[in-house]
Amino acid sequence: xxxxxxxxxxxxxxxxxxxxxxxxxxxxxxxxxxxxxxxxxxxxxxxxxxxxxxxxxxxxxxxxxxxxxxxxxxxxxxxxxxxxxxxxxxxxxxxxxxxxxxxxxxxxxxxxxxxxxxxxxxxxxxxxxxxxxxxxxxxxxxxxxxxxxxxxxxxxxxxxxxxxxxxxxxxxxxxxxxxxxxxxxxxxxxxxxxxxxxxxxxxxxxxxxxxxxxxxxxxxxxxxxxxxxxxxxxxxxxxxxxxxxxxxxxxxxxxxxxxxxxxxxxxxx
Amino acid sequence: xxxxxxxxxxxxxxxxxxxxxxxxxxxxxxxxxxxxxxxxxxxxxxxxxxxxxxxxxxxxxxxxxxxxxxxxxxxxxxxxxxxxxxxxxxxxxxxxxxxxxxxxxxxxxxxxxxxxxxxxxxxxxxxxxxxxxxxxxxxxxxxxxxxxxxxxxxxxxxxxxxxxxxxxxxxxxxxxxxxxxxxxxxxxxxxxxxxxxxxxxxxxxxxxxxxxxxxxxxxxxxxxxxxxxxxxxxxxxxxxxxxxxxxxxxxxxxxxxxxxxxxxxxxxxxxxxxxxxxxxxxxxxxxxxxxxxxxxxxxxxxxxxxxxxxxxxxxxxxxxxxxxxxxxxxxxxxxxxxxxxxxxxxxxxxxxxxxxxxxxxxxxxxxxxxxxxxxxxxxxxxxxxxxxxxxxxxxxx
Numbered sequence: 001x002x003x004x005x006x007x008x009x010x011x012x013x014x015x016x017x018x019x020x021x022x023x024x025x026x027x028x029x030x031x032x033x034x035x036x037x038x039x040x041x042x043x044x045x046x047x048x049x050x051x052x053x054x055x056x057x058x059x060x061x062x063x064x065x066x067x068x069x070x071x072x073x074x075x076x077x078x079x080x081x082x083x084x085x086x087x088x089x090x091x092x093x094x095x096x097x098x099x100x101x102x103x104x105x106x107x108x109x110x111x112x113x114x115x116x117x118x119x120x121x122x123x124x125x126x127x128x129x130x131x132x133x134x135x136x137x138x139x140x141x142x143x144x145x146x147x148x149x150x151x152x153x154x155x156x157x158x159x160x161x162x163x164x165x166x167x168x169x170x171x172x173x174x175x176x177x178x179x180x181x182x183x184x185x186x187x188x189x190x191x192x193x194x195x196x197x198x199x200x201x202x203x204x205x206x207x208x209x210x211x212x213x214x215x216x217x218x219x220x221x222x223x224x225x226x227x228x229x230x231x232x233x234x235x236x237x238x239x240x241x242x243x244x245x246x247x248x249x250x251x252x253x254x255x256x257x258x259x260x261x262x263x264x265x266x267x268x269x
Numbered sequence: 270x271x272x273x274x275x276x277x278x279x280x281x282x283x284x285x286x287x288x289x290x291x292x293x294x295x296x297x298x299x300x301x302x303x304x305x306x307x308x309x310x311x312x313x314x315x316x317x318x319x320x321x322x323x324x325x326x327x328x329x330x331x332x333x334x335x336x337x338x339x340x341x342x343x344x345x346x347x348x349x350x351x352x353x354x355x356x357x358x359x360x361x362x363x364x365x366x367x368x369x370x371x372x373x374x375x376x377x378x379x380x381x382x383x384x385x386x387x388x389x390x391x392x393x394x395x396x397x398x399x400x401x402x403x404x405x406x407x408x409x410x411x412x413x414x415x416x417x418x419x420x421x422x423x424x425x426x427x428x429x430x431x432x433x434x435x436x437x438x439x440x441x442x443x444x445x446x447x448x449x450x451x452x453x454x455x456x457x458x459x460x461x462x463x464x465x466x467x468x469x470x471x472x473x474x475x476x477x478x479x480x481x482x483x484x485x486x487x488x489x490x491x492x493x494x495x496x497x498x499x500x501x502x503x504x505x506x507x508x509x510x511x512x513x514x515x516x517x518x519x520x521x522x523x524x525x526x527x528x529x530x531x532x533x534x535x536x537x538x539x540x541x542x543x544x545x546x547x548x549x550x551x552x553x554x555x556x557x558x559x560x561x562x563x564x565x566x567x568x569x570x571x572x573x574x575x576x577x578x579x580x581x582x583x584x585x586x587x588x589x590x591x592x593x594x595x596x597x598x599x600x601x602x603x604x605x606x607x608x609x610x611x612x613x614x615x616x617x618x619x620x621x622x623x624x625x626x627x628x629x630x631x632x633x634x635x636x637x638x639x640x641x642x643x644x645x646x647x648x649x650x651x652x653x654x655x656x657x658x659x660x661x662x663x664x665x666x
Contacts, residue, residue, distance in 0.1 A: 160390035163351050166377035167384040168404035168453045178403075182394050 050223030077154035103208025133210035153187020303327030304362030325489035332504030383455030389446035404453025526617030
């Protein structure tokens with residue numbers, strides 16, 4: 001399209017506005033306050049606690065999601081069975097669930113008065129107002145992002161190579177580890193990035209299910225909200241936001257680098 | 270990694286992996302004991318019922334030919350354990366790998382069938398040697414690498430060891446796939462259209478590689494193809510599969526000379542003769558045919574070759590007569606069979622190698638052709654193809 005035509009100029013303007021609108025708030029986080037004050041705010045215990053808790057809980061949640069979700073997604077993707085499409089829909093349900101609904105649902109299931117509450121209590125596990133509860137909430141909202149990508153990645157694998165692996169003497173597990181996972185890696189990586197990003201940003205379900213106790217359940221997004229409600233806390237809220245943005249960008253970048261094209265870079269044995 | 274941890278072997282096959290399985294942990298490089306493959310299975314397919322029974326002895330090669338959709342690939346998949354028959358029995362050696370009645374159904378990894386799919390299914394993110402080493406289950410990295418290199422060398426592909434499938438040509442891919450298949454020391458070889466993915470230029474060389482793989486394995490082999498001349502060159506017996514049934518089975522010469530149906534007659538096109546290139550003459554390759562006689566072809570070749578033409582290219586004439594046409598190739602022999610197909614006749618000759626001619630019913634009558642009569646088969650050098658053959662094949666008479 002020529003930029004000389006009137007429509008070309010309009011489209012160019014539209015792109016400029018889009019970029020401006022989408023990047024300006026991000027830029028504002030870093031420029032609203034001086035860098036020195038941002039760094040000072042990062043030293044506040046509330047901020048440090050929140051960032052450390054977010055890192056800890058999201059990593060645990062993502063590890064659980066990948067460990068359980070990968071074989072589960074493989075089964076759904078590679079097997080024909082009755083109720084397969086229902087299974088897929090159930091897996092994706094939390095994707096479209098409003099966070100507040102997710103929080104209520106988790107309480108109704110695992111809360112003290114929920115369906116499984118007594119059992120969980122008997123087992124000596126406490127979730128509500130505990131770090132473990134944060135992890136449960138994160139897994140609930142983030143898992144579908146990984147599962148969806150993983151199912152799609154495994155479903156697009158070439159059947160012939162999985163079968164070749166079997167006829168060469170490898171059992172189902174070795175075939176899964178040596179052939180399916182390496183070939184599905186780009187899809188698995190992007191699913192991991194999406195799930196991790198979603199977990200880092202989780203707010204509503206965590207607040208309702210686990211509460212917002214500093215150092216225990218107050219993750220970075222909850223701390224942002226809490227500091228923002230405080231008249232003197234705006235700078236701290238900005239500092240946490242800046243770190244979250246940097247971390248999110250880093251995740252996106254590293255996963256793209258690791259997932260997509262490593263197969264092409266590796267040469268030889 | 271142990272062979273058992275991931276077996277998924279159902280409890281009902283309490284007799285465990287078939288014989289020879291443990292052998293691979295002992296002596297790497299020792300060929301699997303030669304065993305017989307027995308198949309008698311049935312499976313419902315979408316459009317028809319597949320039902321086939323045959324036995325292939327050690328070192329024997331059965332070609333399964335037939336039109337697309339006849340069930341050829343399914344048959345191989347049933348044997349390899351990649352699809353499940355609805356009834357019947359498959360045995361390799363003395364033990365069944367599938368027996369509906371006994372409830373035996375070994376998973377593919379315990380059948381040790383060297384299944385070569387049409388597109389080879391090489392692992393794209395592994396280098397050639399890692400592809401080949403995939404089926405080796407013992408030894409450290411150094412041992413496996415050395416063993417893979419040794420097998421690659423057999424196929425003249427050692428320089429490709431570090432290349433990934435993406436960087437290989439069609440013919441090279443086939444070599445890596447053959448090497449990978451043989452590295453796992455299969456008890457049975459199952460090749461699905463092994464030449465289909467290759468361009469005609471590399472066909473002769475690939476045929477030689479296939480021949481090599483087949484003779485090195487020593488076990489029974491089933492080769493699916495849709496071309497009769499490939500079948501005749503690679504196999505010693507041919508089964509014609511049509512809509513899930515074996516319409517006819519026999520040696521290439523038998524099928525060609527006495528087709529049991531119009532379908533088999535149309536299908537078993539080529540006549541194939543063994544010979545040795547003797548030289549050139551006026552730009553034509555001269556082949557000394559085993560058993561006597563000289564043939565000329567416009568194709569270039571050297572060494573041991575298969576000479577092929579089609580029954581309808583061959584005309585028959587009384588021996589000793591002056592040549593009536595420009596046909597350069599003449600072989601005289603005795604009529605062994607006469608089969609009428611509509612208004613045509615298939616004439617089987619022993620020259621002494623078997624040759625089939627297809628002529629009109631009228632000329633068959635004019636020449637008074639019946640078993641025992643001596644006639645001369647004549648055809649043109651331009652209708653004569655030469656297919657290079659592997660050097661020595663101990664399993665071929």
